[in-house]
Amino acid sequence: MGLKRGQIGELNRRITLRKRQDVPVGAFGMSASYSGEVPLWAKVEIMASGKPQDGQQLDDVATHRFWVRYRTDVTVDHEIVYQGKTHRVMRVTDWEDRRRFTIVEAKELHG
Template sequence: MSAKPGRMNARIALRVRTDSPALDAGLTAGYSDEVKRWAEVRPVGAVAYAASVQSDERVTHRMRMRLFSRITTKYEVVWNGWVYRVRRAKHEHDKRETLLEVEEQRRVDDESEVSNGE
């Protein structure tokens, strides 16, 4: 699944989510500044999804972008009105690319969080 020029046509936003205690005994989510990147976004096939469910680490999409070596599983991806949690990040230094395996989490509630390609 090597990305060719022009295949990275989805504008994604990467951010770190930090949960802190709220006054009502819940959690309040805080987010770092977003880092915008161009990426190739593909849903996984049925077999890959079924295997990920069995291992209790659901993967719904793969996202390939230019090398971003500091990304970890603490990151979230915002794309196309959805928030995805990074499950795995594979840094392919010889190709100068990073492959993310992500799980679709939820719709973006606040319109200010939507990554609109700017």
């Protein structure tokens, strides 16, 4: 089943895109540092299943799909903050290779 065609008017949820970088602290610790926070309008979809598909590890299951206006700067080094919850970017796709929408699949982080 393919994705439905996105419409600009559907980008009606506010998200924040930020780049995460882990910085060493002390001998064995790490601390997260964030840069380039960008507020964006997005269409937010909860993925149909939180269960892994054949051959997927539990850590590899995306929980949310975010549609944003076309961007080339989103990578797996980014996180999305939506409704106070942080989501780790897992996959980034140019929808139908049209340079109209970027689809970001992400996993909600707990704790």
